[in-house]
Amino acid sequence: MALTGGKAGVMGPKQRKWNGDSVARHGGGGMPRMKKNAKRAAKTQSETPSPSETYVEDRGAVYDGPLEVVWDFMSDEKFHPRAHTAAVRNFEEKALSDVTTLLSYERRNGRRWEKMGCRMTIIRPAVRIQEDLDGPFAGTKTVFLYTPQGERTNVDVFAYVKSATLSPAQIKRERKKRWARAYSEDLPYFRLFADQHPSVRAKRR
DSSP, rough: OBBBBSOOOOSOOOEEETTTEEEEEEGGGGHHHHHHHHHHHHHHHHOOSSSSEEEEEEEEEEEOOOOOHHHHHHHHHHHHHHHHTTTTEEEEEEEOOSSSEEEEEEEEETEEEEEEEEEEETTTEEEEEEEEETTTTTEEEEEEEEETTTTTEEEEEEEEOOOOOSSSHHHHHHHHHHHHHHHHHHHHHHHHHHHTTTHHHHHHH
16 A cells, blocks of 8 residues: 655556545555455454453343342252263362362363362352363453342353463353353252242242
Protein backbone atom coordinates (compact mmCIF):
# COMPACT_ATOMS: atom_id res chain seq x y z
CA MET A 1 0.00 0.00 0.00
CA ALA A 2 1.49 3.37 -1.05
CA LEU A 3 0.70 6.53 0.86
CA THR A 4 1.13 9.90 -0.90
CA GLY A 5 1.21 13.49 0.17
CA GLY A 6 -1.49 16.05 -0.53
CA LYS A 7 0.28 17.89 -3.34
CA ALA A 8 -1.39 18.14 -6.72
CA GLY A 9 -0.11 15.83 -9.38
CA VAL A 10 1.20 13.18 -6.97
CA MET A 11 -1.80 10.83 -7.25
CA GLY A 12 -1.57 8.42 -10.18
CA PRO A 13 -4.43 7.05 -12.25
CA LYS A 14 -4.80 3.99 -10.00
CA GLN A 15 -5.05 5.92 -6.77
CA ARG A 16 -8.07 7.30 -4.97
CA LYS A 17 -9.03 9.27 -1.90
CA TRP A 18 -9.89 7.15 1.21
CA ASN A 19 -11.04 8.96 4.35
CA GLY A 20 -9.05 12.04 3.31
CA ASP A 21 -5.82 10.09 2.54
CA SER A 22 -4.47 9.03 -0.84
CA VAL A 23 -4.31 5.24 -0.93
CA ALA A 24 -3.00 3.10 -3.77
CA ARG A 25 -5.67 0.75 -5.06
CA HIS A 26 -3.30 -2.11 -5.95
CA GLY A 27 -5.84 -3.75 -8.21
CA GLY A 28 -8.83 -2.91 -5.99
CA GLY A 29 -7.54 -4.21 -2.60
CA GLY A 30 -7.13 -1.08 -0.51
CA MET A 31 -8.70 -0.74 2.93
CA PRO A 32 -11.41 -3.39 2.43
CA ARG A 33 -8.71 -5.98 1.81
CA MET A 34 -6.83 -4.81 4.90
CA LYS A 35 -10.01 -5.28 6.98
CA LYS A 36 -10.48 -8.80 5.62
CA ASN A 37 -6.86 -9.64 6.37
CA ALA A 38 -7.22 -8.26 9.90
CA LYS A 39 -10.31 -10.41 10.53
CA ARG A 40 -8.53 -13.46 9.13
CA ALA A 41 -5.50 -12.78 11.34
CA ALA A 42 -7.70 -12.37 14.42
CA LYS A 43 -9.44 -15.67 13.71
CA THR A 44 -6.12 -17.43 13.18
CA GLN A 45 -4.78 -15.97 16.43
CA SER A 46 -7.83 -17.22 18.37
CA GLU A 47 -7.11 -20.75 17.11
CA THR A 48 -3.42 -20.65 18.02
CA PRO A 49 -2.29 -22.19 21.35
CA SER A 50 -1.20 -19.55 23.84
CA PRO A 51 0.31 -19.88 27.33
CA SER A 52 -1.40 -16.66 28.39
CA GLU A 53 -4.63 -16.59 30.42
CA THR A 54 -8.01 -16.79 28.72
CA TYR A 55 -11.02 -15.35 30.51
CA VAL A 56 -14.16 -17.50 30.45
CA GLU A 57 -17.46 -17.02 32.25
CA ASP A 58 -20.70 -18.95 32.46
CA ARG A 59 -23.72 -17.42 34.17
CA GLY A 60 -27.17 -18.64 35.04
CA ALA A 61 -26.90 -22.21 36.34
CA VAL A 62 -29.82 -22.69 38.75
CA TYR A 63 -30.27 -25.26 41.52
CA ASP A 64 -33.86 -25.76 42.57
CA GLY A 65 -33.20 -25.34 46.28
CA PRO A 66 -32.28 -22.64 48.81
CA LEU A 67 -28.69 -21.55 49.35
CA GLU A 68 -28.26 -23.55 52.56
CA VAL A 69 -29.26 -26.81 50.87
CA VAL A 70 -26.97 -26.23 47.89
CA TRP A 71 -23.96 -25.62 50.13
CA ASP A 72 -24.74 -28.69 52.22
CA PHE A 73 -24.89 -30.71 49.00
CA MET A 74 -21.50 -29.44 47.84
CA SER A 75 -19.87 -30.58 51.08
CA ASP A 76 -21.83 -33.83 51.38
CA GLU A 77 -19.71 -37.00 51.26
CA LYS A 78 -22.44 -39.31 49.92
CA PHE A 79 -24.55 -37.69 47.21
CA HIS A 80 -22.18 -35.16 45.64
CA PRO A 81 -19.23 -37.57 45.06
CA ARG A 82 -21.58 -40.07 43.41
CA ALA A 83 -22.51 -37.46 40.81
CA HIS A 84 -19.01 -37.50 39.34
CA THR A 85 -17.76 -41.08 39.81
CA ALA A 86 -17.57 -41.61 36.04
CA ALA A 87 -15.22 -38.66 35.54
CA VAL A 88 -13.12 -38.53 38.73
CA ARG A 89 -11.20 -41.18 40.69
CA ASN A 90 -8.45 -41.58 43.34
CA PHE A 91 -9.66 -38.50 45.19
CA GLU A 92 -7.53 -37.32 48.13
CA GLU A 93 -7.63 -34.17 50.23
CA LYS A 94 -5.57 -32.43 52.87
CA ALA A 95 -6.77 -29.52 54.98
CA LEU A 96 -4.47 -26.49 54.88
CA SER A 97 -6.68 -24.22 57.00
CA ASP A 98 -10.29 -23.82 58.11
CA VAL A 99 -11.28 -22.69 54.60
CA THR A 100 -8.60 -24.09 52.27
CA THR A 101 -8.02 -27.69 51.19
CA LEU A 102 -5.39 -29.27 48.94
CA LEU A 103 -7.00 -31.76 46.53
CA SER A 104 -5.47 -34.39 44.26
CA TYR A 105 -7.36 -36.69 41.89
CA GLU A 106 -7.47 -38.15 38.40
CA ARG A 107 -9.91 -36.83 35.80
CA ARG A 108 -11.05 -38.75 32.75
CA ASN A 109 -10.11 -37.19 29.43
CA GLY A 110 -11.51 -39.40 26.70
CA ARG A 111 -9.88 -42.82 27.14
CA ARG A 112 -7.12 -41.67 29.45
CA TRP A 113 -6.88 -40.37 33.01
CA GLU A 114 -5.02 -37.16 33.84
CA LYS A 115 -3.42 -36.40 37.19
CA MET A 116 -4.88 -33.22 38.66
CA GLY A 117 -4.17 -31.13 41.73
CA CYS A 118 -5.76 -27.97 43.05
CA ARG A 119 -6.14 -25.71 46.07
CA MET A 120 -9.79 -25.11 46.99
CA THR A 121 -10.82 -22.20 49.19
CA ILE A 122 -14.43 -22.22 50.39
CA ILE A 123 -16.01 -19.12 51.90
CA ARG A 124 -19.54 -20.15 52.72
CA PRO A 125 -22.12 -19.09 51.66
CA ALA A 126 -20.62 -16.87 48.97
CA VAL A 127 -17.84 -18.44 46.90
CA ARG A 128 -15.59 -21.37 46.07
CA ILE A 129 -12.18 -20.49 44.63
CA GLN A 130 -10.24 -23.18 42.80
CA GLU A 131 -6.56 -22.80 41.89
CA ASP A 132 -5.25 -25.55 39.60
CA LEU A 133 -1.73 -26.57 40.65
CA ASP A 134 -1.14 -29.70 38.58
CA GLY A 135 -2.41 -31.04 35.28
CA PRO A 136 -2.93 -29.61 31.78
CA PHE A 137 -4.57 -26.45 33.15
CA ALA A 138 -2.09 -25.67 35.93
CA GLY A 139 -2.20 -21.98 36.79
CA THR A 140 -5.94 -21.68 36.11
CA LYS A 141 -8.06 -19.81 38.66
CA THR A 142 -11.83 -20.34 38.89
CA VAL A 143 -14.44 -18.62 41.05
CA PHE A 144 -17.89 -20.11 41.70
CA LEU A 145 -20.29 -17.44 42.97
CA TYR A 146 -23.50 -18.51 44.77
CA THR A 147 -26.45 -16.12 44.86
CA PRO A 148 -29.80 -16.82 46.60
CA GLN A 149 -32.90 -16.36 44.45
CA GLY A 150 -35.73 -17.06 46.86
CA GLU A 151 -36.10 -20.84 47.08
CA ARG A 152 -33.53 -21.30 44.31
CA THR A 153 -29.80 -20.71 44.05
CA ASN A 154 -27.98 -19.16 41.11
CA VAL A 155 -24.38 -20.22 40.39
CA ASP A 156 -22.11 -18.12 38.15
CA VAL A 157 -18.61 -19.22 37.17
CA PHE A 158 -15.67 -16.99 36.25
CA ALA A 159 -12.25 -18.33 35.26
CA TYR A 160 -8.84 -17.29 34.00
CA VAL A 161 -7.70 -20.44 32.21
CA LYS A 162 -4.14 -21.37 31.26
CA SER A 163 -3.23 -23.97 28.64
CA ALA A 164 -0.10 -24.52 26.57
CA THR A 165 -1.91 -26.74 24.06
CA LEU A 166 -5.34 -25.17 23.50
CA SER A 167 -6.15 -21.92 21.73
CA PRO A 168 -8.36 -19.30 23.45
CA ALA A 169 -11.34 -20.40 21.35
CA GLN A 170 -10.74 -24.06 22.22
CA ILE A 171 -10.34 -23.18 25.90
CA LYS A 172 -13.72 -21.44 25.97
CA ARG A 173 -15.44 -24.38 24.29
CA GLU A 174 -13.76 -26.92 26.58
CA ARG A 175 -14.47 -25.00 29.76
CA LYS A 176 -18.15 -24.35 29.04
CA LYS A 177 -18.63 -27.98 28.00
CA ARG A 178 -17.01 -29.14 31.25
CA TRP A 179 -19.14 -26.87 33.44
CA ALA A 180 -22.32 -27.90 31.63
CA ARG A 181 -21.48 -31.58 32.11
CA ALA A 182 -20.75 -31.11 35.82
CA TYR A 183 -24.04 -29.26 36.27
CA SER A 184 -26.05 -31.95 34.47
CA GLU A 185 -24.34 -34.64 36.59
CA ASP A 186 -25.13 -32.74 39.79
CA LEU A 187 -28.85 -32.23 39.22
CA PRO A 188 -30.30 -35.73 39.76
CA TYR A 189 -28.21 -36.28 42.90
CA PHE A 190 -29.01 -32.80 44.18
CA ARG A 191 -32.73 -33.58 43.91
CA LEU A 192 -32.24 -36.77 45.91
CA PHE A 193 -30.20 -34.90 48.51
CA ALA A 194 -32.68 -32.02 48.76
CA ASP A 195 -35.62 -34.39 49.25
CA GLN A 196 -34.11 -35.75 52.46
CA HIS A 197 -32.64 -32.45 53.75
CA PRO A 198 -34.08 -31.50 57.17
CA SER A 199 -34.98 -27.93 56.15
CA VAL A 200 -36.85 -29.13 53.08
CA ARG A 201 -38.73 -31.79 55.05
CA ALA A 202 -39.68 -29.27 57.72
CA LYS A 203 -41.35 -27.04 55.11
CA ARG A 204 -43.49 -29.92 53.93
CA ARG A 205 -45.10 -30.40 57.33
